[in-house]
Amino acid sequence: MIFTAHCGWTLARALAAGAACVLAGAFVRRYIAGYRGGVRRVAWILLVVPYVTPALLVGYGYSHFSLSLVRHPALNELLYGCLVWLRLVPVAAVVLYLAPAPLSAEAAHCRRLLLERDGGVRRRLSYLWFLARSWAPTWITAAAICSLLAFGEFEIASLFGARTWTVALFDAHAGGLALVESLRLAAVPMLVEAAFLVLMLVALVRGRKWAVAGVQPPAGRTGAGRVLLWAYLLAALAAVAVVPGAVALRGAVQGIGTLVRDFVLGKDIGASVVFAAAAAVCAHSLAAPIAARAAAKGSRWRALVPAVLLAVPGLLGPLVLSLVLVFVFQAPVARAAYDTPIPLLLALTLVLFPFALVLQIVLRVFRPREPLHAAKLLQSSERRSARDWARRLIWELQAKRQFWVLLLLFCWGYCDLTASSILAPSAMTPVTVRLYNLMHYGQAAVLSAMVCAAFLVPFILVVVAEGVRGSFVRLLAHG
Amino acid sequence: MEEPRQSNHASTARRLLLPVAIVLAALIAYRFVWRGGRQPLVVYCAHDSVYAEKVLRDFEERTGIPLSVKFDTEATKSLGLVELLIREKDRPRCDVFWNNELLGTLDLKEDGVLLPYEGPGFERIPPGFKDPDGCWAGFGARLRVYIVNTDALAPTKEAVEKALEGDLSRVAMAKPLYGTTLTHYSVLWDLWGQEKLEAWHEDWRARGVREVTGNAQVKDLVAEGVCDLGLTDTDDFFLAKDAGKPVAAVPVRVADGSTICIPNTACIINGTRRAEDARRLVDYLLSAECELALAESKSRQVPLGPVEEGVLPEDVRTLKEWAEAGVSLNSLLPARTACLAWLKRDYLE
Numbered sequence: 001m002i003f004t005a006h007c008g009w010t011l012a013r014a015l016a017a018g019a020a021c022v023l024a025g026a027f028v029r030r031y032i033a034g035y036r037g038g039v040r041r042v043a044w045i046l047l048v049v050p051y052v053t054p055a056l057l058v059g060y061g062y063s064h065f066s067l068s069l070v071r072h073p074a075l076n077e078l079l080y081g082c083l084v085w086l087r088l089v090p091v092a093a094v095v096l097y098l099a100p101a102p103l104s105a106e107a108a109h110c111r112r113l114l115l116e117r118d119g120g121v122r123r124r125l126s127y128l129w130f131l132a133r134s135w136a137p138t139w140i141t142a143a144a145i146c147s148l149l150a151f152g153e154f155e156i157a158s159l160f161g162a163r164t165w166t167v168a169l170f171d172a173h174a175g176g177l178a179l180v181e182s183l184r185l186a187a188v189p190m191l192v193e194a195a196f197l198v199l200m201l202v203a204l205v206r207g208r209k210w211a212v213a214g215v216q217p218p219a220g221r222t223g224a225g226r227v228l229l230w231a232y233l234l235a236a237l238a239a240v241a242v243v244p245g246a247v248a249l250r251g252a253v254q255g256i257g258t259l260v261r262d263f264v265l266g267k268d269i270g271a272s273v274v275f276a277a278a279a280a281v282c283a284h285s286l287a288a289p290i291a292a293r294a295a296a297k298g299s300r301w302r303a304l305v306p307a308v309l310l311a312v313p314g315l316l317g318p319l320v321l322s323l324v325l326v327f328v329f330q331a332p333v334a335r336a337a338y339d340t341p342i343p344l345l346l347a348l349t350l351v352l353f354p355f356a357l358v359l360q361i362v363l364r365v366f367r368p369r370e371p372l373h374a375a376k377l378l379q380s381s382e383r384r385s386a387r388d389w390a391r392r393l394i395w396e397l398q399a400k401r402q403f404w405v406l407l408l409l410f411c412w413g414y415c416d417l418t419a420s421s422i423l424a425p426s427a428m429t430p431v432t433v434r435l436y437n438l439m440h441y442g443q444a445a446v447l448s449a450m451v452c453a454a455f456l457v458p459f460i461l462v463v464v465a466e467g468v469r470g471s472f473v474r475l476l477a478h479g
Numbered sequence: 480m481e482e483p484r485q486s487n488h489a490s491t492a493r494r495l496l497l498p499v500a501i502v503l504a505a506l507i508a509y510r511f512v513w514r515g516g517r518q519p520l521v522v523y524c525a526h527d528s529v530y531a532e533k534v535l536r537d538f539e540e541r542t543g544i545p546l547s548v549k550f551d552t553e554a555t556k557s558l559g560l561v562e563l564l565i566r567e568k569d570r571p572r573c574d575v576f577w578n579n580e581l582l583g584t585l586d587l588k589e590d591g592v593l594l595p596y597e598g599p600g601f602e603r604i605p606p607g608f609k610d611p612d613g614c615w616a617g618f619g620a621r622l623r624v625y626i627v628n629t630d631a632l633a634p635t636k637e638a639v640e641k642a643l644e645g646d647l648s649r650v651a652m653a654k655p656l657y658g659t660t661l662t663h664y665s666v667l668w669d670l671w672g673q674e675k676l677e678a679w680h681e682d683w684r685a686r687g688v689r690e691v692t693g694n695a696q697v698k699d700l701v702a703e704g705v706c707d708l709g710l711t712d713t714d715d716f717f718l719a720k721d722a723g724k725p726v727a728a729v730p731v732r733v734a735d736g737s738t739i740c741i742p743n744t745a746c747i748i749n750g751t752r753r754a755e756d757a758r759r760l761v762d763y764l765l766s767a768e769c770e771l772a773l774a775e776s777k778s779r780q781v782p783l784g785p786v787e788e789g790v791l792p793e794d795v796r797t798l799k800e801w802a803e804a805g806v807s808l809n810s811l812l813p814a815r816t817a818c819l820a821w822l823k824r825d826y827l828e
Contacts, residue, residue: 067705070706161696174559278504278505330566341505342502426521426549427521438528441527
């Protein structure tokens, strides 16, 4: 009963978060679309940062404050809900931005003209119903994705002591609940997640049927709206990224000396890098051909089957997936691989796959076809300098984007906690597991230094990789 | 038309081969690079990593035996590893278990998970803190205490008892499912019986006691003044005291005035393939040197075997007096099993 109550509470929160994310996401998308060039790029970056900020860092940054709310559980719940909401608004905005418009501004205008003959209230209601029905598939898709992600959230909830099924199940399993019993408990949340997935697929199919090719949804340009947009972007950035980052950095200044004298994280960071890099490459390698086949002109529904089959385990969330994999790898037939890197590598690949697939589809949608074709033609030029420039162009137009997708997948894999906690082999524990264990002792200077060191690594690797890539491209260009 | 299609298939196949190659490379790297030439001794450690890590690294440096350590989470302290060891019984990964309490170790012995070993370390531990069959031995103990915020409450037995009479919304404790709070509940189960303990537990909940994930959080709540009083262990209390927080400790005493003194325990896992290395680690953990190092660490753990009294920190000497009045935990396994079954029903189902 208690676990079911946890599920119900998490579901209620996830539904509320999904709805709130779509409302905010629609507003943000509309007003960002009103900008062009550099300003639009800055707005998108500010929007996305809260989502890519590691959840563990967010939870750590607020853990002390959350603990101080122990006598006010409603406030703690509100704080947790707000953080989840702020982290997921970018997802809703991106989905709404990428989804094809179901309705052009002209069509909406025509409908309004047609309704002119009706009375005031009735006309407004009819018009609103018309808009809602047209936009519903896109909005439902975005809400279902956000609700699904909110429903599976674990890291922040665990450090906040929030009431969620993920924390209850993780603690119960880690606390010794038999695996079969853990899986039995996981059946209810799995059903809920499956329901979200079905809803998402149905909405996608309906939205695709109604989509109007080449039509951009209307953009917002009013002064008040723009002020609200920037206020939201800066507040979300401050709440999700700046405050936790500042808390960690402030402690790190005091603790960095101790950490440097006694650096205990090397092996754990190494394990995280190896797992994240391998899983990112695996997920990317699987997603690229599958996305190409699924998105090809005239592709049949059968082309979507591998995409759906591989995406569903990851979309169920790392907790359920990891429990299932433990079950599989503890069975006699696969037991030889139990204490090896394979279970975790497989889990991370499956967790990253849906993201890799979406990113591949986005890249295909926005692929600059004509310039790329021209660059490929230039590659067969007789002049060596022209061929070098063609190679550089192809890199800029195609490979560079794939490179950034790979880096993004790497960062997500690096930040995983749940699958790593359950599946890591005994001699190769990723750094997030150690940090998570230490975070339960509260905030401390050395721990803050560890958190900063651990989360700086992917950042440094990205900078180094970008530097190496730049040198490589320059080398290519200049022979 | 046929040629491009074949070329596409070849390209797809090449791409899909990459993950397979990565898995193989990961396995090879894990076997020959990560785990190194010498197989590490696998240690499951339920003691706080901040204290245990230094001891284990000292052992590595002295002996050259590489260790691979798996720590428990604070939230599921000790119980997680005990249950994992039982799950892995038929195919153990672990060689040595450093538990931070006793009752889980008794459970492991009952399940046949432990291998007897009576080495020089075992010999120096008093009979009350070791297994007559040699399956485990205790070392470096800590005590259950009330941590009191001295700005809000006098650190006396009377003041604590008065604070526990009415509203408990300013009193904190960890969930009793795990770690030393479970040991505390098992002691009460043994003394009071199921009915009285359940009634007491319900009464505390009804009066608003704040249940948090672990003892460290109890310490934080009291140290920051969010709560006036909490149930925790001495090692957590000393962290707050060393940080200059206004806290004091009052030992938890059960009906007959006994304290609750909980030793760490060291044991070897049945089925270990590195028995010699495992014995060396257990002897090291049970040595006077290791007990002194734990006493001098921030956790101030009480040595159980003979050590030179003069070198013990003053705090530890006080704790040693309290520890001498400790209730015997050696026969509490049935109480722990029954209590845990009730708590799992109450919290998890």
